[in-house]
Amino acid sequence: MAGIIINNSFTADIDVDCLIIGGGAAGLTAALAAKDRGLDVLVAEREDRLSGSTALSSGLIPAAQTKAQSRQNLDDDYDVFSADIMAKNKNKADPDHVRRCVNTVSKAIDWLEDTHDIPFHVLDGFLYPGHNRYRMHAVPEVTGAALINRLEDAAIKRDVLISCNLKVTDLVLTEDGQIKGAKAIRPDGTVETIGASAIILACNGYGGSPDLVAKHIPEMKDALYFGHTGNQGEAILWGEGLGAELQHLSGYQGHGSVAHPHGVLVTWALMMEGGIQVNLEGERFSNEHEGYSEQAVNVLRQPEQTAFNIFDDRLLNMGRDFEDFRNAESAKAIITADSLEDLSLKLGLPHENLAKTLESCADQAATGQPDAFGRVFDPDKLLKPPYTAVKVTGALFHTQGGLAIDDDARVLKKDGTAIEGLYACGGAACGVSGPDVSGYLSGNGLLTALSLGFIAGHAV
Ligand SMILES: Cc1cc2nc3c(=O)[nH]c(=O)nc-3n(C[C@H](O)[C@H](O)[C@H](O)COP(=O)(O)OP(=O)(O)OC[C@H]3O[C@@H](n4cnc5c(N)ncnc54)[C@H](O)[C@@H]3O)c2cc1C
Structure with a gap:
C-alpha cells in the first residue's frame, strides 16, 4: 500500500539531501544530476537489482540537436521533433511539456557522454513510425539492459548511494505539507526510515498493477503486460493522497x-x-x-x-x-x-x-x-x-499518464501550486502522448525518463 504519514517530529534511520524512489533510467539520471551538484543522494529500488522497464526496453532514446547526431551529419531540430510528437498525439499533449522534454533530452544525452562517459550513436538505417528524422540514440550495445548497466556504473563511480531490496511504502510530511522523508520495507519485513527534504518519484507508472490498469485502461485489462512488474503505481497513489493533479491516465x-x-x-x-x-x-x-x-x-x-x-x-x-x-x-x-x-x-x-x-x-x-x-x-x-x-x-508496455509537473519537475496540485520538495520524472510523471494509445510516438518513454530525470536532479 502506498501511504502518506503526517509526522511533525519525524526522525529517520538515515538522512540524505534527496531520496530518489526507483532505480530505472529516470532515477539514475536524476541521481547523477543531483550528485554532480554535490547533493547527498539515496536511490531506493524495490527489486534486488537495478532493472526497471528500462532494462527490458530496446534502449532507444529520441533526441534532436545532439553531438551524436552532428558527428553522424544528421540534420534535426527541436521544432521538427516537437512537431512529430504533437502530430502523433494529435495535439492532445501539453505543447509546453513536450517542448520542455525535447529541449532537455539532448542536453541530458550530451552531458551523459561528456561528464559520465556513456557513449551514444544514432540508428540511421530506418525511420521509426512518425519520426521525420534519424534521432533514436542508443548506447553501443543497443539494448536497454546495457543502458541501465552504464547508468549504474556511472552512479557507482560518483558514489551515489543505491539501496536495492528497499521498497518505499509511505511518504512522510509535516502537517503543513513539508516533505520530511519516507518509510520503506525490506523483503524480510524490516522497516527503515529515510529523512530527506526532497523526494524524486522515479518509480514509473502502474502497468504492473492489474487493478489500476483495469480502472484506467480497461481495454488492456486482459492483455499481456510486457513491462517491469515492480511498477505498481505508487507515484499516482501518493499523488492522489496529496491532492496532486493527475493527467492522461488512459494513455x-x-x-x-x-x-x-x-x-x-x-x-x-x-x-x-x-x-x-x-x-x-x-x-x-x-x-x-x-x-x-x-x-x-x-x-x-x-x-x-x-x-x-x-x-x-x-x-x-x-x-x-x-x-x-x-x-x-x-x-x-x-x-x-x-x-x-x-x-x-x-x-x-x-x-x-x-x-x-x-x-x-x-x-x-x-x-x-x-x-x-x-x-x-x-x-x-x-x-x-x-x-x-x-x-x-x-x-x-508501459503507462503514459501520471503526475502533472512544472518546469522544475515539481509535482503540481490540482490548484496549480507546486508541492515543495516533491518531484516526478520518467513514467511517474505525465508523458507526452496524450490520453490515447495512438498518441505514443516511439521513444516517448525514455524521452521523459532522461529529460525529466535531468531536470529534477538539477532542480532539487
Ligand atoms: C519491451 C519494452 C521496450 C521498450 N522500448 C523502449 C524504447 O526503445 N524507447 C523508449 O523510449 N521507451 C521504451 N520502452 C518504455 C521505457 O522502457 C520506459 O518508458 C522507461 O524505461 C521508463 O523509465 P523509468 O525510469 O521511469 O522507469 P523504470 O525503468 O521502470 O524504473 C522504475 C523503477 O522503480 C522501481 N520502483 C517502483 N516502485 C518502487 C517503490 N515503491 N520503491 C522502490 N522502488 C520502486 C521499479 O522496481 C523500477 O526499477 C519500452 C518498454 C518496454 C516494456
Whole structure:
C-alpha cells in the first residue's frame, strides 16, 4: 500500500539531501544530476537489482540537436521533433511539456557522454513510425539492459548511494505539507526510515498493477503486460493522497508485435521496411505504418487476439541486427518457408487469401497511392520468396499518464501550486502522448525518463 504519514517530529534511520524512489533510467539520471551538484543522494529500488522497464526496453532514446547526431551529419531540430510528437498525439499533449522534454533530452544525452562517459550513436538505417528524422540514440550495445548497466556504473563511480531490496511504502510530511522523508520495507519485513527534504518519484507508472490498469485502461485489462512488474503505481497513489493533479491516465504504450506464445518483442523496424501483418484469415486489418502502439489494440481485436507478421529474407537479415529479434529466432518463434503456399500451410492460413493479400500490396505499390487503411507501399520493398513469419499478440508496455509537473519537475496540485520538495520524472510523471494509445510516438518513454530525470536532479 502506498501511504502518506503526517509526522511533525519525524526522525529517520538515515538522512540524505534527496531520496530518489526507483532505480530505472529516470532515477539514475536524476541521481547523477543531483550528485554532480554535490547533493547527498539515496536511490531506493524495490527489486534486488537495478532493472526497471528500462532494462527490458530496446534502449532507444529520441533526441534532436545532439553531438551524436552532428558527428553522424544528421540534420534535426527541436521544432521538427516537437512537431512529430504533437502530430502523433494529435495535439492532445501539453505543447509546453513536450517542448520542455525535447529541449532537455539532448542536453541530458550530451552531458551523459561528456561528464559520465556513456557513449551514444544514432540508428540511421530506418525511420521509426512518425519520426521525420534519424534521432533514436542508443548506447553501443543497443539494448536497454546495457543502458541501465552504464547508468549504474556511472552512479557507482560518483558514489551515489543505491539501496536495492528497499521498497518505499509511505511518504512522510509535516502537517503543513513539508516533505520530511519516507518509510520503506525490506523483503524480510524490516522497516527503515529515510529523512530527506526532497523526494524524486522515479518509480514509473502502474502497468504492473492489474487493478489500476483495469480502472484506467480497461481495454488492456486482459492483455499481456510486457513491462517491469515492480511498477505498481505508487507515484499516482501518493499523488492522489496529496491532492496532486493527475493527467492522461488512459494513455499508454502498447505494442502489436510480441511473439506468441514465446513472449519476445519482434522489432517494428521490419514492418516499416516492407513487412505486413495478417490475421488468421490471411488478411491485413490496419495500416502498419501508423505505429506499433495502437497496433496492440488492432491485433487484440483479431480472432484469437493474434496476428502473423509476414517478412522475407531481406527483412530476416535486417531483423538479425536486433537483439530481440535474435532472441525470437533462438526461441524458435520465426517460421520460414520457400513459397507462399508452403508458408500458408505452415501458418494454417487460407492460401488463397494470403496470396490475394500480397497481390493487393503489389497492386497498391504500382499506384503509389495510399491503400484503404492509408498505407503507401514502396515497390522496392515488396515481399518476395522465401518468406518468414512470426505469430504475435498485442501487449501493454508501459503507462503514459501520471503526475502533472512544472518546469522544475515539481509535482503540481490540482490548484496549480507546486508541492515543495516533491518531484516526478520518467513514467511517474505525465508523458507526452496524450490520453490515447495512438498518441505514443516511439521513444516517448525514455524521452521523459532522461529529460525529466535531468531536470529534477538539477532542480532539487
Ligand atoms: C519491451 C519494452 C521496450 C521498450 N522500448 C523502449 C524504447 O526503445 N524507447 C523508449 O523510449 N521507451 C521504451 N520502452 C518504455 C521505457 O522502457 C520506459 O518508458 C522507461 O524505461 C521508463 O523509465 P523509468 O525510469 O521511469 O522507469 P523504470 O525503468 O521502470 O524504473 C522504475 C523503477 O522503480 C522501481 N520502483 C517502483 N516502485 C518502487 C517503490 N515503491 N520503491 C522502490 N522502488 C520502486 C521499479 O522496481 C523500477 O526499477 C519500452 C518498454 C518496454 C516494456
